[in-house]
Amino acid sequence: MLADGRARRRPVRTPARQELEDETGVGDALVRGLVRTQLALALRLSVIVGLGLGLLPLLFALIPGLAEVRVFGVTLPWLLLGVLAYPFLLAVGWFHVRVAERNERDFAELVERS
């Protein structure tokens, strides 16, 4: 709702907006900052997923006992890959939407206010 209202408002000609639209050095630096923040977020979350899921095959290979552990009658590999992987991915995705949108809000405020 909030974003819709903002989107319909007539853009205000702030200096920062001018810098962006005229592609000055200042505007360029602003964009570089935003890209770096969003990329760092995406990469950090990829590492979390990469470690969280990617280490499993190696762990199962190195510690065969893990595959014998049973939780609620289901062995650990089946439980992790068959069920728990999905809420994990969803949680990471949810966090990403939240933080990525916050980064964009911060950037928008920086441009609108300065």
Added chain:
Amino acid sequence: MGNSPYALPAVVIVSLVTVAIGAYGVRLARTTGDFLVASRSVSPRWNAAAIGGEYLSAASFLGVAGLVMKYGVDMLWYPVGFAAGYLALQLFVAAPLRRSGAFTLPDFTEARLGSRALRRLAAAFVVFIGWLYLVPQLQGAGLTLGTVIGAPYWVGAVVVGAVVTVNVASGGMRSITFVQAFQYWLKLTAISFPVAFLLLAWQHDGRPELSPPDRPAFAAQTTVEIDTAVRATVVEPTVVTIAGTLDGVARDGQETLTAGTHEFGAGTRVTLPAGAAVPHVEGPAPPDGLRWLRPGSGDGQHELFGVYSLILATFLGTMGLPHVLVRFYTNPDGRAARRTTLVVLALLGAFYLFPTVYGALGRVYAPELLMTGRTDAVVLVLPGAAIGGVTGQVLAGLVAAGAFAAFLSTSSGLLVSVAGVLSTDVLGRGSMRAVRDFRIAALVAGLVPLFLALQVNGLDVSQVVGLAFAVAASSFCPLLVLGIWWRGLTWAGAAAGLVVGGGSAAAAVLVAVLGPPLEGWAAALVAQPAAWTVPLAFAVMIGVSLATRNRVPADVGRTMLRLHAPDSLLLRGRSPM
């Protein structure tokens, strides 16, 4: 096998509803813009369901359960990877790509790097990946009609090929969006609803062991019909009744199958006694329940390499699938694209909880599939085999309908993308004839994979799809990720990366599908190429871009601003590229 009187009507109804919704959409589609991106006016909830519907293909609906049944827990990496691919898409691609305003992958490539030649190269990859992905869909359709109504293999492939081609050629994407959304919910219902009954049946039977320490055995006397010739390994001498050919000799009557590998000819009927161990189709599948239950059931290091390669292919390949990307242009803005992806992730996660159950119960209730090798059919066969009666038949009709929805929706999405690229990049004669060109392109795009599908029969559906992911991960994934996040990418670097990385993956696919059987590391490197082709593609793209630094597009700053600046800013010059 599990013939159900409800299967044919169910399949016919799904096909008719698909055509009907498509026809309703035709009246809404007026211009080329409507056809290709549904005017970007599709609401996010419809869009998320449509993305999910389009994505859940034959590989998801039939293939995953079949692979789990045959090979065990390692195969769960397929569905996990199919879902995780959407997370990668959300993290790196969704919002910026939507803001780019480009219609297709070649559009994005040209707008970002300003090269017509590169555009044509990207178009070639879209067509290759699209066709590679279409073949297993049509194959799955042939298998489904063969299983549920006993039709010859080609019938299902031709029916799906024809319905989808006509629908796409007449309706374009607007209608497809509604069809896809409808089909997501149909597929989820079709796969989840029978699971409750299956689990009840399993309880009722005293919870028979899913992974007995020795080989799966037939619970009752079972007659197995062999459709295509198969080599299967018998563990212990078994007295069977056989009509047909065994090891090349015509037989009719009682025979003792000696331990060892035997060849059963096409059309052979074998009746095995209760308690007999199930002969296992020749191949790398784990022989007993204990190995099936554990990860790494194959041959050690190749196995681990294969798993990691598969993870890389599916995690990174999703973003490079042409039919997945085109769908994002129907979001109103970048923020909506990101949120839609998250909803899709939830929808996919919900779906993927179910195929595993079919795969595991299949070993108890439909062990004959392990002998014929047709484990892809387990989802279709299981309701009839485990539940039986009218309930079993109705549920069998429901899963057949779901399977058909899977083929129709994924094929439609792929066909729209391939036809879109063919009509703009190959026919491309100006906007006056754009709609007619799109229709011609749809016909061509549909006929080629149909021809290919009729040539190959017997490859595991999910494995062919896995190869399509590997090619996508080695071509469009580096192009998109570097194009969106790295200013230094040049058209020369992108072209070199596509040719070397994507080309190697494509070559590996051709060798895997058409070439001679390989062994050891060669087989592992070709069957799951992503672990070496993806890093290769990234390395070449970055290396050549650095070497051609003077060719970085002059407008890269403006492009970056457009891709990453929040939608709410409404910056000047944000019109589509």
